[in-house]
Amino acid sequence: MTSNYIPGLEGIIAAQTAISMVDGENGRLVYHGYVIADLAEEMSFEEVAHLLWRGRLPTRAELDALTLELAGSRNLTPAATATLEALPTDTDPMDVLRSVVSVQGVEHRLEKPTIPLAIHLAASFPTILAAFHRRQQGQPAIKPRADLGHAANYLYMLNGKESSPEIVHALNTYLVLLADHGMNASTFTARVIASTDSDLASCVVGAIGALKGPAHGGAPSAVIEQLEQMGTAQNAERWMREARTRKVKFMGFGHRVYRVYDPRAKILKAMCERMNPDFYALATKVEEVALRILHEEHPERPQSTNVEFYSAGVLQAIGLPKQYFTPTFAVSRAAGWTAHVLEQVANNRIIRPQSEYIGPEPRKPVPLAERG
């Protein structure tokens, strides 16, 4: 019998969506019809979140209303604050986020997912992460400021002071670029959970768990670590060739969907050149060598730099600690996750695929006393 099993569900259409499209052949990422390059450096995260949630860019009045609602939802519930304080300071911030978002969402149990609930949850991410970061530093949490936007307020709560417009703009661009990306594993997780009619917090908590995996969102800090091991551009090729003999994976390369340069990586690369010249010098050399080696090994495969690679340089330039790279990815993707949940719920059918049994033919069990 031939197997119908489709590893990784590659090429299987699991949803119809109007939220984002990854055009892998042409290297385009599209949010509701807009190409990412037209949004990235022009729009605020709030405008893009509105686009993902409602399907269109906001008018001035709508943007003001959304900004106000986000700012008004930044405080944690007493239970969420207490949970945050109960976790040891050396806990992985992704585990903190998973646990505290789970508590923050408790108040809305089994309500049908709505846009206000999406706003409420998305608004809490920066507060949770910043408060935990402050605790790790032995400093008190900073109260959110309603007059600052999503990106600016996140930095303010992390550092206790306002960041320069350039830094705020860089973080905002990052948040816009990463806000959605088709049927990636964490978004798909959120949609599977939504398909059981579960609540929004459950969907988002599941998605955080999926994003944590190194094959998904868990890679950008690994990019930095690898670059640190190489140390210098001169040393890159020797290190990388040697690493390959030990089957070490190059972090930040390859993607299931893109066959050409990831359009987000292109924008982030240009930002690195401006903001993080040391990183840029080493990274461009490593990129050149990595693509060359990967091409030598598999000339038939398209090889490309993915979004994680230059994300690492941008987030480093913004001043985020490595541990907060993946959680900050989550801050951005929370908009996409919740938008997908709302879309799934609007036209739902429980996602329950099949499995193919590869175990033994039915047989009789032996009672305990006769086993041995």
Next chain:
Amino acid sequence: MAEFSPGLEGVVAAETAVSEVDGAGGRLIYRGGYLIEDIVPVAGYEEAAYLLWHGELPAEKELEALRQQMSAARTLNRSARGCLTALDPQTDAMDVLRTVVSAQGASKTFSKPTLDEAVALTAVFPTIVGAAHRRRQGKEIVEPRADLGHSANLLWMMSGEEPKSDQVRWLDTYLVLLADHGLNASTFTARVVASTGSDLCSCVVGAIAALKGPAHGGATFAARTMLDKIGSAENAEKYLTEAHGRHERFSGFGHRVYRTYDPRAKILREMAKTASPELYKTAARTEEVALKILHDAHPDRPNATNVDFWASVVLTGAGIPKELFTAIFATSRVSGWTAHVLESLADLRLIRPASHWTGPEPGKKPAQLAKR
């Protein structure tokens, strides 16, 4: 391009030896090739969990070792305790479970899923469910007992009283029956999260989140709620006829996979006669009438009683309040979730399906804010 199959119906998303649902034949096969009706007479929950994890039933020495390992892992760690006490005592038991499991598994280092972690996570579920129940009632939390097995401990930590042996047997049988069931939505969620290389706790938290949905794990609660509304065998026909007239779905009937009577429902139905004789009468009459109405309305459709219907009667007999039904379901299924995650590690591949774009033609230019 492949076609969109809503709910991924008919798509094979995994190869598995953990369990097989033979819908046409009405058979549920657990790892090792054992039919569920053959396992129930010879194995308790710990043995069934061992079977799902290892592929073979344990010998006496192995079972003893597993019991000791579980017994040592029943206590909540500091993070989990802090998190539990931070939650409002009235919090939904599934939200408590999702949050406290997340905290129990929160860690400073990242680790790949292991069997020891699977055992530890499984062992701690009764502790959390018991504590959630006690807090809800405004009572002191009861600590686990080393001399009691999994099911007995759960009842002990709920009531603080020595459970009756019949009660333990009814609950234990339920836990054996529900421990795995092919690629259901929560198990699939766990496998999607695992596919990113994430940790075991994230997989299990995601699965809890999916199980919470009324279309998945919430069905037992819904079945019991319907039986409560019906109230007596005499009222069944009137209630169901009216409900059918209002196009209400009957809770506890129908299943995506089974085309005949669910083998688990058959076992629970028999047990319900002694576990809860009064409720059994109402349920038996309800089943008779519901199946007739459904058959008359859709003679072409197989509309059999599902496991949730009879589970709701047996759990009632075991002394479980209906607010805990879904959490008890999770307490069983966690062994299956973890077995699937561990199995998937052998050939890990990112689960990243495609989506079909239904949005506007890409490339439209965004208007400036002032012009919208």
